[in-house]
Amino acid sequence: MSRIEGRGLVITARSIEYDFVSRCFYPKLNVPEDPVTGSAHTYLTPLWAGKLGKTEMVAKQLSPRGGVLHVRIEGQRVFITGNAVLFMHGEIPFDL
Numbered sequence: 001m002s003r004i005e006g007r008g009l010v011i012t013a014r015s016i017e018y019d020f021v022s023r024c025f026y027p028k029l030n031v032p033e034d035p036v037t038g039s040a041h042t043y044l045t046p047l048w049a050g051k052l053g054k055t056e057m058v059a060k061q062l063s064p065r066g067g068v069l070h071v072r073i074e075g076q077r078v079f080i081t082g083n084a085v086l087f088m089h090g091e092i093p094f095d096l
Contacts, residue, residue: 002027010040012047018068019057020048036067038080045071045078 001009008026015021022044024037034040041059049055056072072079 018060035063035065042078
């Protein structure tokens with residue numbers, strides 16, 4: 001996979017339990033498999049909206065940790081909601 005062009009590889013399929021499922025791999029970014037990739041779903045949502053004729057869908061990313069995303073498309077915008085896991089906390093100092 002590290003030889004393919006582009007940032008990474010996203011695989012998707014229709015699902016029985018969800019509207020669609022996916023897996024995302026980014027070996028060039030030292031991310032063998034991303035657990036839940038919001039940015040990928042900004043591309044997957046319009047793709048599946050066209051295939052399924054829906055504007056609101058439920059997706060699942062099938063990585064070992066995985067996650068369920070509720071996605072909605074309105075015009076050119078994609079809205080994504082779901083549960084998040086806090087894995088880091090920090091502060092970025094800058095002057096306003």
